[in-house]
Amino acid sequence: MSTDEPRSARRRLSRDRIVDAALTSIEEHGVDQMSMRSLGRDLGVEAMALYRYVSGREDLLEAVVANLLNGFVERVEAAETTSWQEYLQHVAHEIRHIALANPTAFPLVVSRHPAAPWLRPPLRDIEMVEHVLATLCARGFTDDQAVDTYKAFTSFLVGSLLLEVSIKTENIAAVEEPMNEGSADIPEQDSSDDADLAQAPHVLRMRDRLSQDHSEAEFETGLESLLNRIEHTVSH
Amino acid sequence: MSTDEPRSARRRLSRDRIVDAALTSIEEHGVDQMSMRSLGRDLGVEAMALYRYVSGREDLLEAVVANLLNGFVERVEAAETTSWQEYLQHVAHEIRHIALANPTAFPLVVSRHPAAPWLRPPLRDIEMVEHVLATLCARGFTDDQAVDTYKAFTSFLVGSLLLEVSIKTENIAAVEEPMNEGSADIPEQDSSDDADLAQAPHVLRMRDRLSQDHSEAEFETGLESLLNRIEHTVSH
DNA sequence: ACCTGAACACCGTTCAAGT
DNA sequence: ACCTGAACACCGTTCAAGT
Numbered sequence: 047m048s049t050d051e052p053r054s055a056r057r058r059l060s061r062d063r064i065v066d067a068a069l070t071s072i073e074e075h076g077v078d079q080m081s082m083r084s085l086g087r088d089l090g091v092e093a094m095a096l097y098r099y100v101s102g103r104e105d106l107l108e109a110v111v112a113n114l115l116n117g118f119v120e121r122v123e124a125a126e127t128t129s130w131q132e133y134l135q136h137v138a139h140e141i142r143h144i145a146l147a148n149p150t151a152f153p154l155v156v157s158r159h160p161a162a163p164w165l166r167p168p169l170r171d172i173e174m175v176e177h178v179l180a181t182l183c184a185r186g187f188t189d190d191q192a193v194d195t196y197k198a199f200t201s202f203l204v205g206s207l208l209l210e211v212s213i214k215t216e217n218i219a220a221v222e223e224p225m226n227e228g229s230a231d232i233p234e235q236d237s238s239d240d241a242d243l244a245q246a247p248h249v250l251r252m253r254d255r256l257s258q259d260h261s262e263a264e265f266e267t268g269l270e271s272l273l274n275r276i277e278h279t280v281s282h
Numbered sequence: 283m284s285t286d287e288p289r290s291a292r293r294r295l296s297r298d299r300i301v302d303a304a305l306t307s308i309e310e311h312g313v314d315q316m317s318m319r320s321l322g323r324d325l326g327v328e329a330m331a332l333y334r335y336v337s338g339r340e341d342l343l344e345a346v347v348a349n350l351l352n353g354f355v356e357r358v359e360a361a362e363t364t365s366w367q368e369y370l371q372h373v374a375h376e377i378r379h380i381a382l383a384n385p386t387a388f389p390l391v392v393s394r395h396p397a398a399p400w401l402r403p404p405l406r407d408i409e410m411v412e413h414v415l416a417t418l419c420a421r422g423f424t425d426d427q428a429v430d431t432y433k434a435f436t437s438f439l440v441g442s443l444l445l446e447v448s449i450k451t452e453n454i455a456a457v458e459e460p461m462n463e464g465s466a467d468i469p470e471q472d473s474s475d476d477a478d479l480a481q482a483p484h485v486l487r488m489r490d491r492l493s494q495d496h497s498e499a500e501f502e503t504g505l506e507s508l509l510n511r512i513e514h515t516v517s518h
Numbered sequence: 519a520c521c522t523g524a525a526c527a528c529c530g531t532t533c534a535a536g537t
Numbered sequence: 538a539c540c541t542g543a544a545c546a547c548c549g550t551t552c553a554a555g556t
Contacts, residue, residue, distance in 0.1 A: 059539080082530060094531080095540050103530065153393070156448055176482035183484060192484075193491045197500060205441015212392055246412035248419060248428075255429045264433060271511050295520080318549060330550080331521050339549065 059091060061099040065109045072110065072151045082106075111154050114144055115171045122177065130185040131273050134195075137178065138203055138269055142210075149211035156204055187280065195276050202272050210261045295327060297335040301345045308346065308387045318342075347390050350380055351407045358413065366421040367509050370431075373414065374439055374505055378446075385447035392440055423516065431512050438508050446497045 057063070067088050071080040082103055086093035100106040122140055127133040145152040175196070182192040243250055293299070303324050307316045318339055322329035336342040358376055363369040381388040411432070418428040479486055 081528085083528080092541055093529095094533095094542085097531075098539065156444070157389070172479065172482050172485055176485050179484035179488060189488050189491065193488050196492075197496075198504070201442060201445050201500065201504070204445055206437060208392070208444055209437050209440055243408065246408050248415035249408055249412050252415060252425050252429050255425065256432075260433075264437065268434070268437070271507070275507050317547085319547080328522055329548095330523085330552095333550075334520070 059089065059095060059099060061109070064089065064096055064099050064106065065113050068106055069110050069113060069148065069151055073148060076150060077107075077154065107154055108158055110151060111158055112171075114148055114151060114155065115174065118144070118171070119173050119177050130182055130187070131277070133181055133185075134178075134199060134273060135269065138199075138265075141203055142207060142265065145207040145211050146214070149214040152211045153208060156208065191280055194279070198272060198276065202268060206265055206268060210265070213259065213261065295325065295331060295335060297345070300325065300332055300335050300342065301349050304342055305346050305349060305384065305387055309384060312386060313343075313390065343390055344394055346387060347394055348407075350384055350387060350391065351410065354380070354407070355409050355413050366418055366423070367513070369417055369421075370414075370435060370509060371505065374435075374501075377439055378443060378501065381443040381447050382450070385450045388447045389444060392444065427516055430515070434508060434512065438504060442501055442504060446501070449495065449497065 064085070068080055068085055071085060071088060075084075081093075082096055083093040085106075086096060089096075096106075100109060118140060122133075122137055125133075125136045127136050178196055178199070179192050182195055183189070187195065249256065300321070304316060304321055307321060307324060317329075318332055319329040322332060325332075332342075336345065354376060358369075358373055361369075361372045363372050414432055414435070415428050418431055419425070423431065485492065
């Protein structure tokens with residue numbers, strides 16, 4: 047954008063720049079590795095400078111989550127869906143897209159304490175909750191039906207996606223490639239694994255199938271099944 | 283048990299005692315607050331002493347997770363179920379029981395890197411995975427059916443339970459009661475909340491219903507629906 | 519054999535001081 | 538107005554030393 051800047055540095059600080067850098071760092075090195083001090087280093091600044099823009103690490107993580115969800119409602123509204131089924135499908139895919147684009151940061155969405163703690167499940171963006179409830183009511187749901195649907199839907203969504211990203215990230219920030227340094231004198235490559243596996247013939251036999259990733263298809267199947275279930279209970 | 287001991291202290295260290303103390307501390311103050319040093323304090327010992335029994339903080343957290351799942355397979359086997367439906371119901375309730383008894387520690391089950399990384403979803407206890415697969419096969423499932431069932435089942439289980447415990451723990455280790463120290467001169471009790479809520483009439487209207495906790499019933503409904511779905515696909 | 523002290527390289531956060 | 542230096546109270550972890 048600008049003329050020249052050393053690394054990713056000093057164009058003057060701003061809250062947005064800090065939050066972006068935090069998200070990048072989280073996705074690259076894991077949330078534990080993202081410290082105020084490392085973030086300062088990334089931004090070419092001392093850690094203390096960040097406190098002008100965020101009130102602390104917790105606040106920064108909140109901001110990262112908010113940033114993740116940014117523009118969600120707008121994108122959903124732009125879709126112009128006709129049935130509530132189509133609407134919920136769209137919401138689900140939109141959030142799944144966010145989760146897959148930010149697999150390491152996504153769990154923060156559910157682990158950070160929510161804006162409205164009394165909301166169960168605690169999806170932290172009230173704007174989104176409001177949109178879902180309003181849409182369902184506009185499609186003829188009673189309040190009770192809307193609430194039940196909201197709960198079942200978010201449970202499914204959060205559950206599936208947390209699992210999916212936990213698969214996708216494996217373990218970022220774990221060991222970070224010590225690479226053995228070429229020295230190959232440690233015989234057992236992961237002793238406990240193979241020992242356990244010897245006791246688990248079925249796991250061993252189905253290993254190939256178990257390791258295949260069909261998250262996409264499973265997500266679609268689960269979602270459709272959920273919508274069918276809701277459809278059934280809504281029409282008594 | 284013994285004659286006298288100061289606080290919860292020095293009966294000589296052991297791996298089990300350390301792991302138990304860690305779990306207690308995690309449930310009481312949150313996983314972030316549980317440090318090697320605070321744990322040493324709890325056990326009446328210097329932090330460095332712990333390194334005789336655990337190889338580090340990560341190892342300790344692994345051990346906590348293993349401890350949580352301890353005896354699971356035995357309890358499931360003791361149940362003597364007759365159908366695969368009944369069996370999976372039992373497994374589900376057993377794990378739900380563990381999750382609710384250790385709501386703060388439970389998320390570690392899914393966030394720690396699994397023993398078999400290629401296993402999707404990565405339920406870290408191979409013994410348990412083996413038990414489920416073996417039982418399903420013994421009930422006449424083909425390998426493919428067993429794998430599909432395992433995946434759908436654990437997705438549902440982990441998803442539901444992560445959500446349920448995240449509701450139950452709200453935010454342990456957040457703020458930890460500053461209590462305002464009696465000084466009542468801050469007018470806004472949580473300004474952002476109410477501001478957001480003013481924009482969210484549906485959320486406001488359904489607030490009572492939304493805040494009610496029906497996790498138990500929702501869990502049962504979801505589980506039954508899942509078993510029905512499996513039943514249907516198994517019999518083509 | 520089991521634990522401790524001292525040390526190292528890190529944290530988050532505050533605050534007076536620099537420009 | 539925006540950033541830094543120094544400081545404080547913490548971390549995890551190692552290792553030589555004490556008993």
